[in-house]
Amino acid sequence: MIRIGKLAHQSQVSRDTLRFYEKHGLITPSARTDAGYRLYAESDIKRVGFIVSAKKVGFTLNEIQQLLQLEVTKDIKSCQDVKEFVDHKIQLVNEQLTETRRIKKSLETLSEACCGGDEPATQCTILDTLNR
Amino acid sequence: MIRIGKLAHQSQVSRDTLRFYEKHGLITPSARTDAGYRLYAESDIKRVGFIVSAKKVGFTLNEIQQLLQLEVTKDIKSCQDVKEFVDHKIQLVNEQLTETRRIKKSLETLSEACCGGDEPATQCTILDTLNR
DNA sequence: CTTGACTCTGGACTATACTCTAAGGTTTAT
DNA sequence: ATAAACCTTAGAGTATAGTCCAGAGTCAAG
Incomplete structure (x- = not known):
């Protein structure tokens, strides 16, 4: 589990952007520390990667949300x-x-x-x- | 001199849009009635036409403002x-x-x-x- | 034990181009 | 005279995608 700064660095997006994505329902950290710090699991990191890739090919955040729905429910899609x-x-x-x-x-x-x-x-x- | 509703109808833009353009310095009515109603002169009407034409070929409002500058000062350009x-x-x-x-x-x-x-x-x- | 790096929240601000609402005043037609 | 149609302003809301800031709390190292 990593904190927001590290994930931001790894994913090449800003902390603010990660929090912005969270506010818009694209990515929620799997856990929080007692102090309230966001903790991202491996699956969260992948999810952010997915978002970044999808952005690169021109999808809007709204579309990415739908794509993530497909990804998460891929076994019934x-x-x-x-x-x-x-x-x-x-x-x-x-x-x-x-x-x-x-x-x-x-x-x-x-x-x-x-x-x-x-x-x-x-x-x-x-x-x-x-x-x- | 015509009022905003007529100009809006003639120019195929909404009243709100005309007021919006005014707020952003693109078009100011030449006069006002005593009651404060906007009155547009022939030159104002032309100016709105210019804006609409420029929009159609893809200029942003910001660019149109610069274009209008060119148009108004065309004798020294x-x-x-x-x-x-x-x-x-x-x-x-x-x-x-x-x-x-x-x-x-x-x-x-x-x-x-x-x-x-x-x-x-x-x-x-x-x-x-x-x-x- | 304190300093610096890190994180939190809420909210304001950017750019683009409108659109709509509320609450009120004016004009026109009947 | 009164109702409909028209006009006024200020300000909020829409969509897109963030960025920045303040004020405060947390954590690791020297």
Whole structure:
């Protein structure tokens, strides 16, 4: 059983973040010392690792909570359940990608129409476009 | 001079949003009635249009504030200034795009390694991967 | 036995962009 | 004249993901 500082160091997150995750139901230390210090067991450490990994692939904390539900109840869940969850997230990411690409194109169109020269911007095509 | 409700309707934003923009220095009505009602002049209406257009191409409110600065002082600004601003934003969008693509790929790798079948998820490659 | 490192809690603060509510005043239409 | 529609302000709430701080308690080492 380790204390919060050590876990924070090991997991490369801050103590505050661990407490924040706890407040949001992602990880609860298995025990406390008499003085109230959090004590994390091996399984807790793994759980934090899971959270960190899931963050790295783009899951939100909310999604991670659902993933942890799947992980904990994996014996009554199927691979299909897990894969569907991931595929749903891929869909969301694709939608975001589409929107960001649209924005990129709009901006590029804006930029390309502009001479970018020393001229005063009184007739700048960018400003003109935004004014319509 | 029109009141907030009409402007909101015309500009397709809520009254609250207009007041929110005002609080954040994006748009201030040119006048007020004796009763304190906001009165928007033609130039104010244009300004809101500018804000809405800029939002549509992905600028944040903070960036729009800077853009409005450029717009208002356009006679002492060059096309270069404006274009540089847009090009900088394109860079930011490109970085976001790169990150979102990375996430997409990670998720796809995760998904592809999973059988997605009826099997219990006890050996699910997705959960296994996140546990490392 | 005291100093420094560590931990606790609760709550404020950051950034982004609103949205909603309460309690009241004003204007317009009937 | 009165009701509906519109407007005002201040402030709280939403979602996301933390970060920081104060004031206090705990623990290990010299």
